[in-house]
Amino acid sequence: MNKGNIKFRLMEVYDFNAVVLIDKKVFKASRPDYYRMKFETLVQSPDHLPTSLVAEKDDGTVIGFVMGRLYIGEYGIADKKATLDTIGVDPDYQNKGIGQQLIKEFADHLRSLGVQKVDTLVDEKDTELMHFFSANGFIPSKTINLERGL
Numbered sequence: 432m433n434k435g436n437i438k439f440r441l442m443e444v445y446d447f448n449a450v451v452l453i454d455k456k457v458f459k460a461s462r463p464d465y466y467r468m469k470f471e472t473l474v475q476s477p478d479h480l481p482t483s484l485v486a487e488k489d490d491g492t493v494i495g496f497v498m499g500r501l502y503i504g505e506y507g508i509a510d511k512k513a514t515l516d517t518i519g520v521d522p523d524y525q526n527k528g529i530g531q532q533l534i535k536e537f538a539d540h541l542r543s544l545g546v547q548k549v550d551t552l553v554d555e556k557d558t559e560l561m562h563f564f565s566a567n568g569f570i571p572s573k574t575i576n577l578e579r580g581l
Contacts, residue, residue, distance in 0.1 A: 437529065439536040442474050442483035442496060449485070449493035453519045469517070473498055480544060482513060484536055486520075486529055495520040497533045501546065513541045515551040534567045552576060 442450075447470055455461045473483050479500065486495035498517040515537065520529045541549055550572055553560050 436489050437486050437494070437532065438489070439484055439486050439532065441481045441540075442485050442498070444470065444474055446474075446485050446493055446496070450496050450519070453493070453496065453521045456522050457519055469498060473500060473516070482537070482541060482544070484533060484540065486533055486536075494524045495529045495533050497537045499537060499541070499549070501541070501544065511544070511546045513546045513549045515549055530563065531567055550574075 447466065450470075451461065451463050451466050454466065473479060474481070482501050483498040484496065485493045487493045496517075496519050497515060499513050499515045502512045502514065515534075518530060518533060520533070538549060551564060551569065553564060555561070
C-alpha cells in the first residue's frame, strides 16, 4: 500500500464504530464501552483540545487511529505535555508503516499546539510494543509511574 494514498485527520465522533472494529480485530474482543468513555473524554468534550487522529484510505475507510490527551501544567509539571493513550492499526494494514506515520502525524499535530513532550505507558513484558515505540523515538522517561494495590 502506498502511504501517499492514506489521509490523516482529526478523529471525529462518527469514527467510533471504525475504532471499535479495529480494536476488536487487534485484540479479538469487542470493547465498545471502553471506547465510548474515551470518545466522550477525548473527542466529544469541549474541555479537551482535539489531539486524536485517524488514518483513512481514499475511500474513507479508517485503517488506523491514535488517541491522546494534552496536559498543560498538570501533576505539577510546567511543560505542555501530551500522552499517547491508544494506538491501533487494522491487522490487514500492519507492517506497512501506518503506525509509524500515525506517530509522526500525532507528533507534528502536538508540536503545532506547542507541546514539547509526549509520553505513553507500556507493559514492560510487551516487547513487541516496546520495540515499536523505541523504533519511533520513544525512550524511557525520567518520571516514575507509581501504583498501589488496593
